[in-house]
Each structure stands twice: as C-alpha cells, then as structure tokens.
Amino acid sequence: MGATSKIKLNxxxxxxRLPAHIAIxxxxxxxxATKRGLPRNMGHxxxxxxxxxxxxxxYELGIKYATFFTFSTENWKRPQEEIDGIFNVVRDYxxxxxxxxxxxGAKIVxxxxxxxxxxxxxxxxxxxxxxxxxCDKFVLNLAINYGGRDEILMGVNKAIQAGKELQNQQDFxxxxxxxxxxxxxxxxxxxxxxxxxxxxxxxxxxxxFYFTKVYWPSFTEKDLQKALIDYQQRKRxxxxx
Ligand code: IPE
Ligand code: IPE
Ligand code: MG
Numbered sequence: 001m002g003a004t005s006k007i008k009l010n011x012x013x014x015x016x017r018l019p020a021h022i023a024i025x026x027x028x029x030x031x032x033a034t035k036r037g038l039p040r041n042m043g044h045x046x047x048x049x050x051x052x053x054x055x056x057x058x059y060e061l062g063i064k065y066a067t068f069f070t071f072s073t074e075n076w077k078r079p080q081e082e083i084d085g086i087f088n089v090v091r092d093y094x095x096x097x098x099x100x101x102x103x104x105g106a107k108i109v110x111x112x113x114x115x116x117x118x119x120x121x122x123x124x125x126x127x128x129x130x131x132x133x134x135c136d137k138f139v140l141n142l143a144i145n146y147g148g149r150d151e152i153l154m155g156v157n158k159a160i161q162a163g164k165e166l167q168n169q170q171d172f173x174x175x176x177x178x179x180x181x182x183x184x185x186x187x188x189x190x191x192x193x194x195x196x197x198x199x200x201x202x203x204x205x206x207x208x209f210y211f212t213k214v215y216w217p218s219f220t221e222k223d224l225q226k227a228l229i230d231y232q233q234r235k236r237x238x239x240x241x
Contacts, residue, residue, distance in 0.1 A: 019063060021181060022065070024066070024188045031191065054219065058138075066138075070144045071144045095127075101135065109140070111146050112144045112146030152176075152201060188224075191214070208231055
C-alpha cells in the first residue's frame, strides 16, 4: 500500500452507501500487453501495480472487505512461464508491502488452496497472514489457486468427514474459505468478458454485477467510482417485493 492517493472524489458517489464487500475479477492483463506489443507477463506486472493502487483506494473509501481474483484453478492450463510470472509479481507485492499493511491495519487472507503454489510464494503468503492476523481495519482477500467448484467440493467433503447433516445454508457457508467475510455485495469484471469463470459461486448468489470493457491494468480509481455509482442506483430485493 503506497502513499495516500489524492484522488478526486466524484460528487455523485455516496460514501454512506458503499458495499461492505467488493470483489473484482481482474481480467485483461494479457490483452493489455499484447495491444502494446509487450509480452503477456508485462501485463501481469502492470496488473499487479494496478491491484496495489486500487486496493489503496478501496481502503481509503472505507470499504471493509475486498476480494481480488488473482489466479484460478483453471489458470494452470497456461504456459509455465506465464504462471511463474504471475506468481512472482504476487510474491513481490506481499513481500514489499508487508509493513504498510500492518501500519494501515490491513489483514491479508487467502481463498484457495495456496499450499499447491511454489514454495517461495507459500512462504510469502504464510508470512503476510501471520504478520497481519490482528489487523482489523480492512480485509484484503486474495483468491489464488481458487475455484468456486473446488471450494464447494471442499465444503462437501468437510461435511461428510464431520458426519452430521447440515441444518441450513449458514452451516455449509462456515465450511468455505474465510467464512467470516460477508458475501460480496458487488462484483466487477474488467476486460469485456461477461462470465463468472468459477469465481465465488456460492457467495455470489445475490451479488450485483458490473462489467466493463476496460482491461485490468487500465482500470482507474475513476472507473471504480463510476462502477460504485452504478451499484448505488440498484434496488436489491433479495427475492422480496
Ligand atoms: C487476468 O488477465 C489475470 C489472470 C487470469 C491471472 P488475463 O491474463 O486473463 O488477460 P487476458 O484475458 O488474456 O487478456
Ligand atoms: C478469470 O480470468 C481468472 C482471474 C481473473 C484470475 P480468466 O482469463 O482465467 O477467465 P476466462 O478463461 O477468460 O474465462
Ligand atoms: Mg483473461
């Protein structure tokens, strides 16, 4: 988390009605790079820089929870060189910003089976989780080696192992990653794709969605405010009238 940004706030944004939990599918790093004649990994580097910037802004707005889709269970299908590039930028982010997370009261958590990642990244994740575990001002959840179906399967297996019938949805939700975080109110996907790609399948049952054509590395604080203003126009009914 860098120095406090001096972003001009859009007057139409109501700071009293922000989502408690915002989740972002950061898509379009590769196309951002290709469009500029750069290797895809430069897109991931730029994407990670943007992650830092947007995390900082979400924190400043006072939104309590933010989840970022960083690496999916399906992303293992990519060339090894690209996978390594993604992991390296994430590791460097966690290593470099550790002290600032603590100063700001930002707790870092992970959704996904991160033990399957390369050891240097596993170590960096364990260090940051341990270092920020008592922070309570803001929660940054990185979905890494995360897949919604795998998560549900994990929950089912835990339930079977516990050997007793679940009484309700809350009982099942408790078996999922970071179940103390409320479901995302608002989900943004960049890059123009209008799909979920196995993200938070259980938790998104009543989320509001926002799609933008902007590639993730180009997604600015201004774009985020525009998305949030759109969110604030919606009427969430949760099945009621
Ligand atoms: C999102 O950008 C980052 C990850 C999936 C890790 P992409 O790498 O998917 O970028 P595009 O979709 O190919 O442009
Ligand atoms: C979703 O993006 C995963 C992340 C942003 C980490 P993808 O680029 O992997 O999604 P698809 O393949 O276009 O559905
Ligand atoms: Mg993509």
